[in-house]
Amino acid sequence: xxxVHNWQIGREMEYxxxxxxxxxxxxxxxxxxxxxxCQSCSLAxxxxxxxxxxxxxMFWNNVESKPYGFFPLGWDVKTLEKxxxxxxxxxxxxxxTLFEAAPDGERVLGYLPEDSDWTFVxxxxxxxxxxxxxxxxxxxxxxxxxxxxxxxxxxxxxxxxCLASCPRQSIYKRPEDGVVLIDQTRCRGYRxxxxxxxxxxxxxxxxxxxxxxxxxxxxxxxEGRISTCMAACIGRIRLQGFVSTPENAxxxxxxxxxxxxxxxxxxxxxxxxxxxxxxxxxxIHVPAAFLGQMFGHGAxxxxxxxxxxxxxxxxxxxxxxxxxxxxxxxRFRREGDVALGFSEDGTExxxxxxxxxxxxxxxxxAARGAYxxxxx
Amino acid sequence: xxxxxxxxxxxxxxxxxxxxxxxxxxxxxVSMVVVGGKGPIADVAAFAQAPxxxxxxxxxxxxxxxxxxxxxxxxxxxAVRNDDHAGFxxxxxxxxxxxxxxxxxxxxxxxxxxxxxxxxxxxxFMGNKGGRVQILQWRxxxxxxxxxxxxxxxxxxxxxxxxxxxxxxxxxAAEAVAYRGAVSLGNPMSDRQRxxxxxxxxxxxxxxxxxxxxxxxxxxxSHDGKRWHVVITRPLEGRGxxxxxxxxxxxxxxxxxxxxxxxREVGARxxxxxxxxxxxxx
Ligand code: SF4
Ligand code: SF4
Numbered sequence: 001x002x003x004v005h006n007w008q009i010g011r012e013m014e015y016x017x018x019x020x021x022x023x024x025x026x027x028x029x030x031x032x033x034x035x036x037x038c039q040s041c042s043l044a045x046x047x048x049x050x051x052x053x054x055x056x057x058m059f060w061n062n063v064e065s066k067p068y069g070f071f072p073l074g075w076d077v078k079t080l081e082k083x084x085x086x087x088x089x090x091x092x093x094x095x096x097t098l099f100e101a102a103p104d105g106e107r108v109l110g111y112l113p114e115d116s117d118w119t120f121v122x123x124x125x126x127x128x129x130x131x132x133x134x135x136x137x138x139x140x141x142x143x144x145x146x147x148x149x150x151x152x153x154x155x156x157x158x159x160x161x162c163l164a165s166c167p168r169q170s171i172y173k174r175p176e177d178g179v180v181l182i183d184q185t186r187c188r189g190y191r192x193x194x195x196x197x198x199x200x201x202x203x204x205x206x207x208x209x210x211x212x213x214x215x216x217x218x219x220x221x222x223e224g225r226i227s228t229c230m231a232a233c234i235g236r237i238r239l240q241g242f243v244s245t246p247e248n249a250x251x252x253x254x255x256x257x258x259x260x261x262x263x264x265x266x267x268x269x270x271x272x273x274x275x276x277x278x279x280x281x282x283x284i285h286v287p288a289a290f291l292g293q294m295f296g297h298g299a300x301x302x303x304x305x306x307x308x309x310x311x312x313x314x315x316x317x318x319x320x321x322x323x324x325x326x327x328x329x330x331r332f333r334r335e336g337d338v339a340l341g342f343s344e345d346g347t348e349x350x351x352x353x354x355x356x357x358x359x360x361x362x363x364x365x366a367a368r369g370a371y372x373x374x375x376x
Numbered sequence: 377x378x379x380x381x382x383x384x385x386x387x388x389x390x391x392x393x394x395x396x397x398x399x400x401x402x403x404x405x406v407s408m409v410v411v412g413g414k415g416p417i418a419d420v421a422a423f424a425q426a427p428x429x430x431x432x433x434x435x436x437x438x439x440x441x442x443x444x445x446x447x448x449x450x451x452x453x454x455a456v457r458n459d460d461h462a463g464f465x466x467x468x469x470x471x472x473x474x475x476x477x478x479x480x481x482x483x484x485x486x487x488x489x490x491x492x493x494x495x496x497x498x499x500x501f502m503g504n505k506g507g508r509v510q511i512l513q514w515r516x517x518x519x520x521x522x523x524x525x526x527x528x529x530x531x532x533x534x535x536x537x538x539x540x541x542x543x544x545x546x547x548x549a550a551e552a553v554a555y556r557g558a559v560s561l562g563n564p565m566s567d568r569q570r571x572x573x574x575x576x577x578x579x580x581x582x583x584x585x586x587x588x589x590x591x592x593x594x595x596x597x598s599h600d601g602k603r604w605h606v607v608i609t610r611p612l613e614g615r616g617x618x619x620x621x622x623x624x625x626x627x628x629x630x631x632x633x634x635x636x637x638x639x640r641e642v643g644a645r646x647x648x649x650x651x652x653x654x655x656x657x658x
Contacts, residue, residue, distance in 0.1 A: 052544060105442040112480060115478060119536070189565055190642045206478055208556075208566040209565045
């Protein structure tokens with residue numbers, strides 16, 4: 001085991017290989033408050049990458065309803081249960097990561113999902129059920145019951161558990177962008193990665209007999225374009241780019257700005273120890289205890305910062321750039337009430353007003369002799 | 377990690393290799409009975425005159441990941457040769473044959489290992505740097521591919537809803553390759569026109585297992601409800617690079633490994649045996 005630094009848990013940790021950060025690290029911020037579970041992302045990915053034989057059950061991108069939805073069934077609660085529920089309550093995580101908690105003879109604490117765990121994706125997960133919900137219950141505001149949609153892809157972790165699990169070193173992390181790939185010529189289908197990835201984002205293809213995973217649409221990234229799930233997102237909840245370590249954060253990098261400067265986006269289950277690189281704006285209506293477990297110690301502050309976005313024009317500027325163009329935005333700038341996004345070579349690729357013009361039309365339209373209702 | 381592993385391999389392999397050098401000479405070995413004919417030996421009947429050696433299997437514990445209690449504790453081995461081929465009959469108890477790899481399920485496997493340089497004793501765990509081994513691995517799911525054709529999702533999951541539309545069927549060949557994953561890249565794991573249930577491999581230690589350029593081995597198998605009866609056969613002469621020679625009148629060493637699919641044994645999670653002498657009778 002080597003000692004590597006994981007900034008998300010604020011300390012050094014054990015990892016089977018020496019740490020080597022890529023030149024830049026693929027990253028994305030997903031705003032859970034805006035996801036409408038339309039599944040455009042899931043289908044965009046499916047059509048692009050997993051329409052082949054043996055891939056029928058795969059969703060490299062999936063969207064599940066929390067807290068009762070999972071793909072595969074129970075993926076996070078099963079791992080949390082094995083790890084011993086241990087939240088990251090401060091900047092330094094005091095519990096064990098999945099590498100440190102690996103049982104004797106294993107490289108990572110993990111489990112292999114059963115076939116049935118992959119079935120019935122999304123079925124029934126929005127239905128109200130369980131303790132505390134009485135017959136005849138209905139939604140009140142503030143929420144009596146709560147839920148939110150969690151869109152998930154491979155996190156292209158800095159310390160991938162899939163990579164650590166593979167005894168053949170068939171998995172590698174690209175030095176140019178941190179994208180984690182399974183070498184399709186080297187894999188022998190052991191499924192150690194499926195067992196090891198806590199996010200369950202590697203998939204065994206029983207027809208090709210080797211494992212496959214999200215490739216972050218790297219051919220698009222190489223052309224400066226955003227990945228297909230990001231481009232397809234009609235909720236405009238996603239912003240893709242590259243994340244720096246906190247000490248190298250650049251204020252004009254929109255991802256760094258959200259993650260490190262305003263700290264409005266948090267990693268998913270940082271306590272697992274893989275340093276995942278999809279960051280989430282936590283849902284603002286969900287109990288703090290739940291958010292703390294899922295997004296670590298900064299979840300409260302993230303919610304607070306997000307709630308204050310209307311007063312924070314720079315933050316608003318970055319949020320307006322979400323889903324604004326098919327090009328990877330490397331830098332942003334706000335000019336008055338306009339947000340500007342720039343590609344790697346400095347070309348302006350997005351220009352979005354912070355506020356949409358509002359037009360108030362009178363209740364009675366004299367020209368047409370009609371009354372307007374807000375439902376029309 | 378690499379360094380630790382290597383160090384571990386040296387420590388662990390150093391001992392058994394040295395011990396086995398003497399042990400191997402004294403240990404009861406496998407001696408090939410000569411049968412008539414030429415060509416691959418696929419029929420169990422060919423082994424009627426060959427005595428069985430009971431080989432004790434132990435859990436692989438030298439590297440991670442490992443299963444401390446693999447399902448198989450012994451293997452019965454018989455060996456014969458004809459004019460140009462060697463055959464190994466491997467039989468072991470397994471009352472739950474696993475002949476297809478599902479998403480969460482593994483196939484049964486058995487392997488024989490030979491030092492590439494006859495008579496040497498590389499580390500028994502898949503060899504070591506400079507101590508290359510040839511490994512012939514029979515895979516139950518490959519046997520099913522050979523006997524019944526390539527696996528389909530319909531066969532594995534008859535009740536699952538699955539679309540029958542696949543891009544690869546509707547695109548020009550050059551564009552379809554992108555939709556076939558490892559099949560297009562020629563990974564032998566993914567071969568859809570498989571002709572052998574035995575993969576011919578070489579290794580120089582953990583994690584280095586690599587298919588040989590020349591695939592010269594084949595196999596046959598049957599399961600009687602309680603036991604597997606598997607034949608692995610290959611030419612006596614070593615074909616291609618990194619092939620162990622089995623010239624009549626020479627002696628070398630052989631070792632074995634078994635994987636029980638129902639117990640999720642795969643890769644390093646296996647039961648293995650130390651080297652035993654192998655006499656290729658003249
Ligand atoms: S999310 Fe899973 S599959 Fe993706 S890099 Fe991390 S450990 Fe590997
Ligand atoms: S496309 Fe966007 S809004 Fe729709 S489900 Fe996916 S992440 Fe949510």
